[in-house]
Amino acid sequence: MLAQQQKIQLSSYSRLYDLVIPKDNLLRKISELIDFTFIYDELLDKYCSNNGRMAESPVRMFKYLLLKTIYTISDVDVVERSQYDMSFKYFLDMAPEDEVINPSSLTKFRKLRLKDADLLNLLISKTVSIAIEKDIIKSKSIIVDATHSLSRSNPHSALEVLRERSKLLRKAVYHIDEEMKGRMPKKNDSDDLEKELAYCKELEKCIESDQTLSLIPAVKEKLNLLKETVEDTQEDYILSKDKDAKTGHKSADSKFFGYKTHLAMTEERIITAAVVTSGEKGDGPELPMLLELSRDNGIQVDTIIGDSAYSGKENLNLKGKDDQNIKIVAKLNPAITQGFRKEEDKFDYNKDADMFVCPAGHMAIKKARQGKKNRGKNQALVYYFDVEKCKTCSLKDNCYKTGAKTKTYSITIKSDQHSQQMAFQETDYYKEKTKHRYKIEAKNSELKNVHGYHRAISYGIENMQMQGALAIFTVNLKRIIKLTS
Template identity: 40%
Template structure:
């Protein structure tokens, strides 16, 4: 049941708020941002007539705002708000008023907002930016930044052991009688892979039994059962390419460069030239950046933001992205991957256009060619040129070029019409003037990580990562709103 809550000024002690400076950031936030949207956003998750009186959603959401603005834990934000006059004024409480228990913050964040409503929180702040005329550009900058998982990466056998132990402890605690009836933990023998297979079979048997005996399981036990189910169904687990944590099964290995890897998540971000984040899409760390462009553009346009240009790096230069942007009449200020031009690093092969042949570094000509690759996909088809392997076997330059394989080939990408048009645009003066704009999103990524601790996940699972990403983006947008408001008022 919801209670009405308004900032009180009836208390004698409220005179203490005169000590909060007029230019304090929280006074500016209260002046610029309308937080009342949160009440309508979460009202369906409350019972109107029954239940214990609940703290007003706006109060709890303002506490979350303080938490993400100042990088505080649930316990610390409640503790600090109890004696910090600026915090308490921002919350709309009298100095002597008490605050809700820190456990209410977690319940509000997970059960009232959740991973779905928290996305709408970002939508509301973007709409307020639009309504205040703060977004005037029509360009969208897209990039991704990674966040390390709040869990260590384990080997498949260790993942299975930890998942089994967590499930068995939870079962023993909540259903001691059923715990006595379950199959005994197997004695693992053989190599690590053989032990993992044995434990995988045990977990599958245990999972089937619990789903039969506990169809209405809920809470932490249900979470543990679902994690075990997710692990069992992961076909890549035993090959060290799938789930690598029993406490965060959604995290994956990703690559930032040829030499840099990470274990966690990717936050794909769309931002205007005014540095207002309009959309975020959270994925496991192994997801391809280029596949997220259309999702980010669509989410941004749904907020009534006009887009006539997208700026991004080569990871987004897929053919299907260029086709999509052309169909939407959006300019693609996106450099093409070197592979589109048919070049590779340290490439000494040469294509002879007149004879339609390829010349190898030793000066030998290709003997035939064939068109390979499928049309109608995101990748361009290729012309594959074949060389005489009898010559390759005797070639003094064969080391690093020919490894006694059945065939020696060299492929050249067949450029699509989309890529040809993009190549022409990339040579224009317009692109040369615009390409430097993309770099401003790097400052935003740095702010998210350095000022608001997006380097590492606060919570576990993709669900928790979404909550962290959207609430952090909300706070960062609010800070930017204040700067833009001040700039426009001058």
């Protein structure tokens, strides 16, 4: 059963908030900026209206999750801080003496209430509407890029994650008591994950044995994060694998297992659209959707700024609302923009590796140019794939001919078809607009390094979308607050 309980209940202690929470406190500013009742309206049908116990307000539960994202802390720590941190209680619309929830309620809320909700588009749309209302967005350009997030069960770095969390915990401890160095268990120097888990458990016991030290917030938060990681690794690294995550490529020699989030952002650094895909997907094919979502959110677009991955032939022909071509400020790359290529909807170009990726997610191992210039025939770029992988590939039908010694994919180079874009690249407008592209790199860095978006905190693309929704919602609110200040 759900009753709308959005306001702080009358309490003789409520005046404390005015005394202890500064006017420039981030949580106070967010509360003043946005009315969170839209969350209640969105999730109303997820609750029974006339049966069962009184449910915790969905707005308050959502705010708990938002606090987790803003401060990058665990479920346990966000609830514990809400017991004594007055700014947290104020943000949660609680009276100072109110009791907090059980941390397990957050897991249930994510799984039962937020499941199937289009939270990503909902939260982005809400922040964009606030930015438009505040007259923040002046430009008619969007900057596009994709950022990758490792899967929670990334097979290449589970051990590295444990080591990083234990390192942060030790660092927090030494900052308070350097004498603890002599009491710490011996670190695991092998690449054996079981031994690393055993070491982390010993480290937990060692620090918990000092009850004074383990209760210091800076240490306790790092300790709880390590515990959470150990428990999740024990439960999932053997029996479970993220079925939605895929292997993508950051460069010819670097790959990752996880997801990609394709972003569109205004020159004022307000994110206007996002699409979450598995890691192997190309960047360019997502541009039309990013444009459509940005428009649906009220953004006028006449220019798109991106890297060479977005300069494909299909993207160069994107139309505006007035049926005029949208200007694409993205450097031409002959590998994907010039001329006709077969099965172009199946093979994706990876700009970082400068190679094509087949429908099964395998990257070409080399390329070669065929034909000579000025001989009356077009040259071609030929990409070669590992034929041994093709032989056992589940998608080899209609792709690999049994017995063939090579598997190639060819691109015809016809530079004359893009003379207009080549001329556009020389204009002052193009050169001025391309200077704004760095802004989205900085935004990606903020999402990853400040709000934990470098790694998925749960399994499945739906949970990745939920994580993205909260992270993007947070950075947009912070940006709006900064610009309106």
